[in-house]
Amino acid sequence: xxxxxxxxxxxxxxxxxxxxxxxxxxxxxxxxxxxxxxxxxxxxxxxxxxxxxxxxxxxxxxxxxxxxxxxxxxxxxxxxxxxxxxxxxxxxxxxxxxxxxxxxxxxxxxxxxxxxxxxxxxxxxxxxxxxxxxxxxxxxxxxxxxxxxxxxxxxxxxxxxxxxxxxxxxxxxxxxxxxxxxxxxxxxxxxxxxxxxxxxxxxxxxxxxxxxxxxxxxxxxxxxxxxxxxxxxxxxxxxxxxxxxxxxxxxxxxxxxxxxxxxxxxxxxxxxxxxxxxxxxxxxxxxxxxxxxxxxxxxxxxxxxxxxxxxxxxxxxxxxxxxxxxxxxxxxxxxxxxxxxxxxxxxxxxxxxxxxxxxxxxxxxxxxxxxxxxxxxxxxxxxxxxxx
Ligand SMILES: *Cc1c(COP(=O)(O)O)cnc(C)c1O
Numbered sequence: 222x223x224x225x226x227x228x229x230x231x232x233x234x235x236x237x238x239x240x241x242x243x244x245x246x247x248x249x250x251x252x253x254x255x256x257x258x259x260x261x262x263x264x265x266x267x268x269x270x271x272x273x274x275x276x277x278x279x280x281x282x283x284x285x286x287x288x289x290x291x292x293x294x295x296x297x298x299x300x301x302x303x304x305x306x307x308x309x310x311x312x313x314x315x316x317x318x319x320x321x322x323x324x325x326x327x328x329x330x331x332x333x334x335x336x337x338x339x340x341x342x343x344x345x346x347x348x349x350x351x352x353x354x355x356x357x358x359x360x361x362x363x364x365x366x367x368x369x370x371x372x373x374x375x376x377x378x379x380x381x382x383x384x385x386x387x388x389x390x391x392x393x394x395x396x397x398x399x400x401x402x403x404x405x406x407x408x409x410x411x412x413x414x415x416x417x418x419x420x421x422x423x424x425x426x427x428x429x430x431x432x433x434x435x436x437x438x439x440x441x442x443x444x445x446x447x448x449x450x451x452x453x454x455x456x457x458x459x460x461x462x463x464x465x466x467x468x469x470x471x472x473x474x475x476x477x478x479x480x481x482x483x484x485x486x487x488x489x490x491x492x493x494x495x496x497x498x499x500x501x502x503x504x505x506x507x508x509x510x511x512x513x514x515x516x517x518x519x520x521x522x523x524x525x526x527x528x529x530x531x532x533x534x535x536x537x538x539x540x541x542x543x544x545x546x547x548x549x550x551x552x553x554x555x556x557x558x559x560x561x562x563x564x565x566x567x568x569x570x571x572x573x574x575x576x577x578x579x580x581x582x583x584x585x586x587x588x589x590x591x592x593x594x595x596x597x598x599x600x601x602x603x604x605x606x607x608x609x
Contacts, residue, residue: 230587238476255468287415287428292319311574338372366395369520492519504530
């Protein structure tokens, strides 16, 4: 057994985080605003938009979680109680839960096989059908870049524009990924980032909403700070939230931004190694960039196992074998249209995410995973897939 546990993606500090936290304490900025929040937002904006003049307009609001960012994105998109919101089915529940916080109903749309993300053609058909069934358009669309792999955003944005529906782009797993040269998080009407403990970078917990201009960012911050109106007394005309990022957590974020590029390069190096070592393993397919448009950050490396070519190997049997060696792996996200809590939601499915869920596994990919770890893991996969 491996004495050191190999995790999927564990937080990794640069060493600069403590300095920013100490500054916050020294200046008594131990509150959900302050210089670290401002600087972290600045660094994120620069990372997403630098060198891309088509993105110079974007503004970033740092928040307490990616889930909070999705919620505020939906509010800014105008989602209200009784509305329907289209959401990618193949995702983590946090993509869909805020739709219900708003009193709206999620309508799930399945994936296409290239990127595993929202199928643009099925999206178009789903919208047309919702209009036919309910007489109203869905109020927003939530596509996801799952495991860091960019969705086919040009096609999705084209359909969204045709129907005039805003898009809340869930890039929680895709910080550093690019689609046709543009940073994920800047492709939708609004973009969502997450800095939870196991994402590309962490603030221990946190997120951000990427906004198209100063006015929408101000609106997001307004709702994130209890929707207090501009009066000398506390005047409220909307329901607000307490969603701002603390100045302490933002200090961690500033430190993390100094090693984000290194983290992305590391995830991609491991991905390339997995892909090359698995290339000659029958029945095991590495989920690689499908074409030149997509540049995944490979937040997690993922594989599909064909039981017919691997002596009936199931993802869970492989997971348990790796677990016995102290190696963490995880089944792919169970699609939302299969979740009991969303059983009453309409769903437009094509079998793609069902099949991925049945056959896929996530492999260790984070900053603490070494190339030797990857070689060992692939050796074990080969053992399992050739024995029975
Ligand atoms: C992590 C994640 C979120 C939520 O982010 P939190 O910061 O944990 O609230 C949303 N969507 C996806 C796809 C995620 O992986």
